[in-house]
Amino acid sequence: MTVAGIKVSIKDMCQVVKMSDEFLRVARQEIKSEIDSLKKILLSCTNDKQLYAESNNIEKHMHKIKGLAPMMEQEKMGKIAKISDQIVKHVSSHGTLTGSHDIISEAVKRMSGLLYGDLDIQVDDFEKHVKNTYPDIFEL
């Protein structure tokens, strides 16, 4: 077969398929670690002002999840992280944002649920709520 103009052998592809289970295991572990770090930050961060103070730190973890989650077929989690990343970036550059603490807490709760296989967790209502709350941020 050919991938990006390169002839690829069955042996190469088998190696990749064999690696994919290991990839999922490692990726899941990394995402779990990022979510745990976010939970830990939120334990000592209970309002919008404190969230602003921790925004750079939160952004780093959200950024990691945003890039990695869709690659392990966790598209919903990736979408939540992408929306949250945008909010935290805004907080980081513009200052305290009313309601941001509640939204980021909800995002972390949903991502954690998704990681542990809760199939009932939805993203569309979260996205709609965030975009309605902060139309200015998501216009950009």
Place this chain on the structure above:
Amino acid sequence: MSSIMLVDDSDAIRMVLKDILVIGKHDLVAELSSGIGVLEEYVKLRPDIVLLDMAMPKKDGLTVLKEIISYDPKARIIMISASDNQETVKECIRAGARSYVLKPFNFHEVLDIINRVSKS
């Protein structure tokens, strides 16, 4: 076939990129999990291409990019990031990156970019 240096703090991302390099029949000459020591490895190994993550603790990718370019202005560096911020992309290109791969990526995309950059 190009010799590639891979720099990313995520084990999972490095794992996927190594698979991609196998498929593309490229030669992985070094693998680093942080920005620390990348320039030294680059000087020692002089790889054809560096795949460099942007967001890393201790030393970020942009700093490493600037260090390598200041040592070797012709270095072929491909940045990897989850940030689609156009200013970030422009800053990397201005600093000398040959291309920018957005996470999440796929096999085809990365191989196409590596092949294009290796021919440039």
